[in-house]
Amino acid sequence: MTAAVAHPGQHRLETASRAGNFTGTGQLLRLYLRRDRVVLPLWVLLLSAPLGSVYIDSIASVYPSAADRAGFADSILASPAQLAMYGPIYNTSLGAVGVWKAGMFYSLIGIATILTVIRHTRAEEETGRGELVAATRVGRFAGLTATLVIAYGGALLTGLIGFASLAGSDLRGTDGDIAGSLAFGLALAGSGAVFAAVAAVCAQLTTGARLARGIALGVLGATFTLRGIGDAQAGDGPAGPLTWLAPQGWSLQVRPFAGDHFAVLGLHVVAVLILTGIAYQLLRHRDLGAGLIAERPGAAAAGPGLNGPFGLAWRLQRGTLVAWTAGLGLYGLIIGSVVHGIGDELGSSQAIRDLITRMGGSASLENSMITYAFTMIGVAAAAYSISAALRLHSEESGQHTETLLTGAVSRTRWAASHLLFALGGPAVALLVAGLLGGLVYGRAAGDIGAKLPDVLAAALIQLPAVWIFAAITVALFGLAPRWTPVAWGVLTAAVAVFLLGAISGAPQWLRDLEPFEHLPKVPGAAFNPAPVLILLAIAAVLITVGLIGFRRRDLR
Structure with missing residues (x-):
């Protein structure tokens, strides 16, 4: 009994079919960029441009000496509430103290990328525009791919502009100014990319954009809480396990200007790859306009409320x-x-x-x-x-x-x-x-x-x-x-x-x-x-x- 051998034409057909899933990605990318021509530059610049001129330069003027910054760092490390909000200060260098409060940006960029992804995916299907687009020569994965290009690209651009803003601030001439600036910029971009991937998965779960947005933002809020509790418990000691459960915690553990642990960025990369793959697999196995979480049937008659x-x-x-x-x-x-x-x-x-x-x-x-x-x-x-x-x-x-x-x-x-x-x-x-x-x-x-x-x-x-x-x-x-x-x-x-x-x-x-x-x-x-x-x-x-x-x- 001989084994069946696939005909070469069959391989070409399957390859063409897979490529066809991405047909129209470029056209949708141009459309989405046009729709986001105001919002996208706005959140990119607001989360990157002020880093050097506001955070670093203001700290340099308020805490000019290492002794001043040491006193400030000691007061932060003694306050569980401050640790829960912003995380620890890892040393008294100008860069580490300057970007401490900018640690909130690791969550803010997550909000921006979540809203961007849900807007161009689940919201498009909910309004019926996604179905109209799908009726043309557009592949099944084109919309999600174009959306992720925008979200990942926006997060990366935010990190690069943040790097330039920090490197051009009062840090110039100090030890580790370039490496620390790059570490913060990549940590910022990594956090934004992870939550964009989270939103891509959530967009496949429900039939409504509001619920998908709520689930994704709920994940962000839960991880922020885990990170806050972990940092508050750890104080000035090593990061606890709760901190390592949150993408914001990973970004903090990159420790810009305090060791620059670039290897931690591998967690962001792995998470993005896994979540992106899950999003594509979920999209492959659901109908257009449908979600993987079944909608509950409503009551036969509306209540008095x-x-x-x-x-x-x-x-x-x-x-x-x-x-x-x-x-x-x-x-x-x-x-x-x-x-x-x-x-x-x-x-x-x-x-x-x-x-x-x-x-x-x-x-x-x-x-x-x-x-x-x-x-x-x-x-x-x-x-x-x-x-x-x-x-x-x-x-x-x-x-x-x-x-x-x-x-x-x-x-x-x-x-x-x-x-x-x-x-x-x-x-x-x-x-x-x-x-x-x-x-x-x-x-x-x-x-x-x-x-x-x-x-x-x-x-x-x-x-x-x-x-x-x-x-x-x-x-x-x-x-x-x-x-x-x-x-x-x-x-x-x-x-x-x-x-x-x-x-x-x-x-x-x-x-x-x-x-x-x-x-x-x-x-x-x-x-x-x-x-x-x-x-x-x-x-x-x-x-x-x-x-x-x-x-x-x-x-x-």
Whole structure:
């Protein structure tokens, strides 16, 4: 009995079939780059360009001597909360201390790559555009391949620009400036690539972009938590096992400017290769538009909670509300735990004391730190506010709005149902953050009755500025719906002005364009209601204009 021998033509056919899976990758890559022509350069530059000019140069001016940096490092290593947020400082060199707080970028680039991958994969299938593209001469793997090229390429470009920014900073001429800069840049790129691969796998699991995005961001949050717990437990000792379970922990263990352990980058490479292979295998074995996690059948009849647009909005928005409230509450808890005794942590550096006082608007370091920290929480709440308001845009783009408005639901009532979460959701999240932060701070200071109201005031005073961004989103939705996502660009510009304005000495007229600049600096300064009322009036006008525009325009 002779063995069957494959005909040479069969091999050529199988090879052609495999190659055909990638047909059209170049065309889709050009399309995706055109769609990301604003967003992609924005996150690449924001996560790379400030590394040298902000982090290194500011540390060089505030902590010029090794003794100053040693005192700062000792205070960080003695604070579990700081270790959990940013990781340890591995030595007192200018580079190691300078990039310590930039360790947060290992998670931020993960958020950017996750959003990029889900947008061009699962979101395309959910809206039906993926099916239309697949009906042309486009291979099965073309969309995923083009997306990963963008995500991996964006992460690598971020790392390379970060390397150039660090190498061109005050590090020039110091030992290890090039090697340390390269180590940080590659660690940053590696973290972004790993989470892009995670998102590629998640995109194959569900039928909805929101759930896929939530799973991927949940993985990022879980790994950040594992890394934080591991570093807090380890202190100034060797990294614990929990740290090694997180890609952010791998990037920290590259230890830029503190040994430059390039071999650790092999973990990023292995993870990316394995996860990318899994994503392609999952894509091969599922139908277009389907997910590997089966959808649960809904109830035969809707419950009373869905009897109206507000019930539907609650169903759609509740998960996001809970997640953001938990996240901001945790941040408030951390701030409350570290603010008491902040003066001892800063040591003798008068420059950084003056910077915190200037940004916080109070001669009291603790009050200034509370004001500054809760302004940062306010910025995060503004991001949540934009996200909730953008649900109007996604519902209309998904053609769900047209179905709802054919019934006895007016446009204004439908828009108000989501606007309630865009305005009320941040209020709930800030209230929880203020309560947790105030209770922990008051307990540490031994005076809950005095500290809790101060922290609550610092939290809730952020709402007028937060609502400005929700109002801008609604105005764009009503007047120029195609450009509604530009609200993210407005927030990004405001954050850049807020973070860099006080440090770089930007002109006051530029800083005045940022809403958080005008808020009263409570609890350290006297409350002035005028700017609050002006911000509330601007928000009300923008929302009104947006709702009027939505009532008068055609649905997209």
